Amino acid sequence: MPPTKLLTAIVDDHPIVIEGLKTLLENEPNIKLVGGFCSGAAILSYIRTNEVNLILLDITLPDINGMDLCQIIKKESVSTVILILSNHTERSIIMQTIQNGASGYLLKNSAVDELRHCIAEAVKGNICYSKEVMEIISRPTKNDLQGVPRLTRREKEILMLIAAGKTSQLIGQELFISPLTIDTHRKNLIQKFGVKNVAELIMAAIQQRIL
Structure with missing residues (x-):
């Protein structure tokens, strides 16, 4: 059984945001605030010696991004519920944090009722998004609209x-073709997937089960 009051920590790089959230939540009957933390290191150090049931976590922190921190917190304390409270509206960031163990994602301009609702849902074991985040997720991405790109055997x-981390030089040697030809293929692949760089290319290929 979860405790009657959720031991709650706020992690944000702006002390003023922490204070604002404390003021909003201090009268909530099911929440007991245990502290505000301005860095990843500070919250990790705290959860190693103290119980925390709920963490309200920002993506932008001075020492580590919230997506990675999410994964680390879940390894340290699997039962801790993490809700992201952020200004980042990129779909890829939202999806990555959920993949890394967050139970929900809200934008900082969300209403208090939305935050209450998401906390209640997350504690039940559900994943919850604020209304605006739901709209971002439900929009089809460019890749969804284009469908899976058709690739040649060589591509x-x-x-x-490329996904194995090999350079154009190494790939050229392995396939007995010039590194310039590999670079051309690389550019074509980036274009076919409608992405900006190799990191996005690999991510898109994994999502579309090509890798």
């Missing part, structure tokens, strides 16, 4: 080698 081969 698939090169994509797999």
